[in-house]
Amino acid sequence: MNFIKTIVAAGLVAASTSAFAADITGAGATFPFPLYSKWADSYKKETGNGLNYQSIGSGAGIKQIIAKTVTFGASDMPLKSEQLDKEGMIQWPQAMGALVPVVNLEGIKPGELVFTGELLGDIYLGKVKKWDDPAIAKLNPKLKLPTDAITVVRRSDGSGTTFLWTDYLSKTNAEWKTKVGAGTAVEWPTGVGAKGNEGVAGNVGQTKNSIGYVEYAYAKQNKLTHAGVINKAGKTVQPTIGAFQAAAANADWAGAKNYYVILTDQAGEASWPITGATFILMHKDATDKAAAKEAIKFFTWAFAKGDKMAEDLDYIPMPDSVVKMIEKTWTAEIKS
Amino acid sequence: MSGVKPAPEPGHLGYTVQGIGVADMAVQSDIMEAAGPYDRAKALSAFKFGDVTFYWITRACAISVLLILGGIIVSLIAGAWPAIREYGFSFLFTSRWAPSNDPPVLGALGPIYGTLVTSVIAMTIAIPVGLGIAIFLTELCPQWLRRPIGIAVELLAGIPSIIYGMWGFFVLGPFMADSFQPFVIKVFDGVPILGTIFAGPPSYLSLFNASLILAIMVLPFITAISVDVFKTVPPVLKEAAYGVGCTTWEVVRNVVIPYTKVGVIGGIMLALGRALGETMAVTFIIGNAFKITGSVFSPGTTISAAIASEFAESDGLHQSGLILLGLLLFVLTFFVLAAARIMLMRLEKKAGN
Numbered sequence: 001m002n003f004i005k006t007i008v009a010a011g012l013v014a015a016s017t018s019a020f021a022a023d024i025t026g027a028g029a030t031f032p033f034p035l036y037s038k039w040a041d042s043y044k045k046e047t048g049n050g051l052n053y054q055s056i057g058s059g060a061g062i063k064q065i066i067a068k069t070v071t072f073g074a075s076d077m078p079l080k081s082e083q084l085d086k087e088g089m090i091q092w093p094q095a096m097g098a099l100v101p102v103v104n105l106e107g108i109k110p111g112e113l114v115f116t117g118e119l120l121g122d123i124y125l126g127k128v129k130k131w132d133d134p135a136i137a138k139l140n141p142k143l144k145l146p147t148d149a150i151t152v153v154r155r156s157d158g159s160g161t162t163f164l165w166t167d168y169l170s171k172t173n174a175e176w177k178t179k180v181g182a183g184t185a186v187e188w189p190t191g192v193g194a195k196g197n198e199g200v201a202g203n204v205g206q207t208k209n210s211i212g213y214v215e216y217a218y219a220k221q222n223k224l225t226h227a228g229v230i231n232k233a234g235k236t237v238q239p240t241i242g243a244f245q246a247a248a249a250n251a252d253w254a255g256a257k258n259y260y261v262i263l264t265d266q267a268g269e270a271s272w273p274i275t276g277a278t279f280i281l282m283h284k285d286a287t288d289k290a291a292a293k294e295a296i297k298f299f300t301w302a303f304a305k306g307d308k309m310a311e312d313l314d315y316i317p318m319p320d321s322v323v324k325m326i327e328k329t330w331t332a333e334i335k336s
Numbered sequence: 337m338s339g340v341k342p343a344p345e346p347g348h349l350g351y352t353v354q355g356i357g358v359a360d361m362a363v364q365s366d367i368m369e370a371a372g373p374y375d376r377a378k379a380l381s382a383f384k385f386g387d388v389t390f391y392w393i394t395r396a397c398a399i400s401v402l403l404i405l406g407g408i409i410v411s412l413i414a415g416a417w418p419a420i421r422e423y424g425f426s427f428l429f430t431s432r433w434a435p436s437n438d439p440p441v442l443g444a445l446g447p448i449y450g451t452l453v454t455s456v457i458a459m460t461i462a463i464p465v466g467l468g469i470a471i472f473l474t475e476l477c478p479q480w481l482r483r484p485i486g487i488a489v490e491l492l493a494g495i496p497s498i499i500y501g502m503w504g505f506f507v508l509g510p511f512m513a514d515s516f517q518p519f520v521i522k523v524f525d526g527v528p529i530l531g532t533i534f535a536g537p538p539s540y541l542s543l544f545n546a547s548l549i550l551a552i553m554v555l556p557f558i559t560a561i562s563v564d565v566f567k568t569v570p571p572v573l574k575e576a577a578y579g580v581g582c583t584t585w586e587v588v589r590n591v592v593i594p595y596t597k598v599g600v601i602g603g604i605m606l607a608l609g610r611a612l613g614e615t616m617a618v619t620f621i622i623g624n625a626f627k628i629t630g631s632v633f634s635p636g637t638t639i640s641a642a643i644a645s646e647f648a649e650s651d652g653l654h655q656s657g658l659i660l661l662g663l664l665l666f667v668l669t670f671f672v673l674a675a676a677r678i679m680l681m682r683l684e685k686k687a688g689n
Contacts, residue, residue: 059649149537156624158435158649183436184649192541192635193624195645206506207540
């Protein structure tokens with residue numbers, strides 16, 4: 001089994017590592033890919049050092065870093081402490097981002113439609129089948145919704161984005177929690193599967209009367225109609241950088257061991273409920289120490305100079321206090 | 337190892353004589369006579385050495401195919417072993433696919449069902465159309481139209497499957513969901529059995545749309561091979577049939593098809609093989625849902641689409657289950673090809689009698 005995994009991992013990385021020996025290699029989540037590639041671009045201009053990041057998905061990223069075929073892995077789902085200790089790895093949050101529900105409905109403008117987590121859960125369970133269902137009408141009395149069936153779009157591949165989404169649904173919909181639960185790939189009760197954030201965005205953009213969930217940047221770039229969500233405090237919030245920051249401000253990074261924090265369904269009147277951090281994984285005792293050093297240099301640079309770029313792309317930079325903690329972790333844990 | 341010495345001597349003579357042009361013959365034999373018997377033996381042994389080397393090189397090439405095939409089978413079985421041990425035969429009959437459960441519940445019935453349904457529908461559409469094109473091209477088509485249609489069919493075969501997927505997603509899917517499917521759903525509404533097969537709601541991504549794309553993709557295989565074998569029918573047979581007053585349909589039905597049955601079935605089996613294994617285009621438009629519903633307008637998945645969309649993020653038993661799916665597809669295609677072989681052998685025997 002391990003043998004096959006190594007072969008697959010080696011095959012996947014073979015393509016990525018061939019460019020330059022000096023490049024830092026990383027692989028993992030698709031969620032932060034737009035941000036990492038922008039950072040890599042500026043970093044290359046400034047320092048001449050490249051970063052080669054393959055957005056192959058969180059699960060594959062975790063596998064690659066465990067197999068030591070890359071310098072760092074990236075995942076939207078934090079690893080539990082036991083697993084980190086077992087593999088001799090550390091993790092830290094690199095940035096935060098948000099998911100938005102998106103719909104394709106004629107005559108509905110962005111932000112007009114409002115959902116609760118429970119209703120989203122019922123739609124994804126296949127219990128609410130049509131757009132004129134009383135449960136939707138109750139939350140949206142002023143909107144004229146079609147009598148058509150809802151086409152539910154979700155990810156077909158395993159994904160950290162799916163983890164955040166299903167985690168949110170589990171926290172807000174009891175039936176979802178018992179029947180489906182949270183995970184990077186779940187047993188979907190209904191819907192059509194599309195590959196990647198871009199696949200879901202494409203499907204929703206294409207399919208009339210559909211609903212899906214994507215990372216906010218994808219919704220914006222594809223000009224999809226996002227919906228508002230009623231948060232834990234009972235207030236309707238729209239996906240704005242302010243609402244994401246409000247949710248992120250709640251996170252107790254200092255109190256969490258190995259930065260294990262999941263940011264969905266946070267309290268606070270302005271908090272956007274489907275917010276999450278994206279994590280970087282590295283070995284404490286890397287085989288290629290020089291490469292590890294280069295990678296840490298890059299992340300230090302990103303924390304110091306990358307905030308503006310992150311905000312431009314609607315990600316939320318890590319607060320300075322957390323960055324200080326992370327830098328302490330690096331000096332304490334990573335052997336050089 | 338009985339074939340190690342493939343009777344080199346007679347083979348050599350044939351080789352030497354064939355290798356020398358008529359004009360060189362005289363010169364060559366002059367030299368040979370002048371050189372005497374010793375050199376003749378030397379020359380022969382040089383030829384022999386060349387032949388043996390050539391024999392071993394080609395033999396190694398041929399054996400490498402067996403090694404690669406064996407290696408693939410062994411690694412598939414090794415990779416699938418944890419899943420085989422965990423699920424056994426129930427893997428084939430379980431329709432649940434819940435990789436995130438602890439322990440994961442995996443069943444292949446959904447993908448197997450999707451693979452078979454899409455292939456059957458695709459072949460039902462592609463066989464008559466493909467044969468129709470081939471018959472028109474060889475029997476009825478005016479000369480000036482033959483080349484454009486022939487080239488178009490060949491181009492169809494050359495289009496990468498991802499392009500079919502995109503076309504299916506952006507053009508065919510919306511068209512089917514907005515016009516064709518609602519119409520069919522209305523027509524069959526309330527009819528027993530057919531009402532279930534064509535039940536709503538219309539969907540952009542469905543088993544039926546995937547089948548249509550598959551039909552278009554395998555069409556060139558059927559057409560190209562049929563055209564080739566139809567051309568082998570001796571004109572004299574056809575002319576005789578026309579001579580006794582047969583219509584074109586009767587000639588095709590009673591002369592051309594019986595004469596070329598073997599080749600046509602070969603083409604169809606090749607097409608079926610492609611339909612069973614096609615991945616990229618299908619992944620785009622089938623909807624990737626592990627559900628079995630009676631309706632062909634609902635989303636589903638196939639074995640290859642399931643592997644393509646889940647493999648990167650899988651691990652442990654989930655990954656092993658996906659490899660087991662791959663093994664199943666391998667076995668399925670093997671049986672299709674084997675069945676084709678047996679049928680062809682029977683037909684050949686019949687034709688021989």
